[in-house]
Amino acid sequence: AQTVTQSQPEMSVQEAETVTLSCTYDTSESDYYLFWYKQPPSRQMILVIRQEAYKQQNATENRFSVNFQKAAKSFSLKISDSQLGDAAMYFCAYRGANTGNQFYFGTGTSLTVIP
Amino acid sequence: DVKVTQSSRYLVKRTGEKVFLECVQDMDHENMFWYRQDPGLGLRLIYFSYDVKMKEKGDIPEGYSVSREKKERFSLILESASTNQTSMYLCASSLGWVAGVYNEQFFGPGTRLTVL
Numbered sequence: 001a002q003t004v005t006q007s008q009p010e011m012s013v014q015e016a017e018t019v020t021l022s023c024t025y026d027t028s029e030s031d032y033y034l035f036w037y038k039q040p041p042s043r044q045m046i047l048v049i050r051q052e053a054y055k056q057q058n059a060t061e062n063r064f065s066v067n068f069q070k071a072a073k074s075f076s077l078k079i080s081d082s083q084l085g086d087a088a089m090y091f092c093a094y095r096g097a098n099t100g101n102q103f104y105f106g107t108g109t110s111l112t113v114i115p
Numbered sequence: 116d117v118k119v120t121q122s123s124r125y126l127v128k129r130t131g132e133k134v135f136l137e138c139v140q141d142m143d144h145e146n147m148f149w150y151r152q153d154p155g156l157g158l159r160l161i162y163f164s165y166d167v168k169m170k171e172k173g174d175i176p177e178g179y180s181v182s183r184e185k186k187e188r189f190s191l192i193l194e195s196a197s198t199n200q201t202s203m204y205l206c207a208s209s210l211g212w213v214a215g216v217y218n219e220q221f222f223g224p225g226t227r228l229t230v231l
């Protein structure tokens with residue numbers, strides 16, 4: 001099975017500052033997708049950003065961007081201009097072509113935004 | 116927009132009761148999933164289904180069963196609830212793998228189950 005590792009159980013950031021959440025994964029596949037999901041307190045899990053492995057360009061969605069290092073099997077999430085609404089649990093996830101129906105999740109990083 | 120709904124947000128049951136958690140998606144997704152979410156453990160896959168009447172065990176299937184009689188509906192069953200099954204249960208759905216197509220999961224709001 002694939003493994004996804006989030007080594008930071010908790011992070012904090014000052015409002016308006018930038019924070020980077022780390023994620024590493026282990027795979028022998030060449031065709032896969034990576035995702036960051038956000039789960040606000042007592043609210044639904046939603047997709048923040050996704051990256052296709054075959055794309056060298058890092059994905060961006062407004063204030064959210066990723067640093068995808070395929071050789072290092074690293075997929076970090078950068079949140080710029082942090083807002084109070086960014087406070088949530090963030091999960092990194094992997095889906096591979098050879099294990100196409102399964103998704104593999106990290107254990108999550110709890111992000112606190114300090115006013 | 117894809118919508119995944121779960122039958123209850125909060126549920127309280129007694130030890131030994133049979134518990135049904137229902138999940139419905141409205142986007143004709145092939146795949147449906149049941150996860151259990153516990154603090155510090157992330158999301159653990161209980162079962163998933165890639166087609167009607169098809170199911171695969173995930174990482175922690177013991178004590179659970181599932182049913183998928185219709186494509187849009189995926190049920191999780193606790194045959195005899197125990198206190199260690201107190202948890203948040205998340206349902207999700209996705210398309211089957213298609214190269215070059217966005218393949219993310221869509222999640223329901225979750226059911227927080229307490230077994231007394």
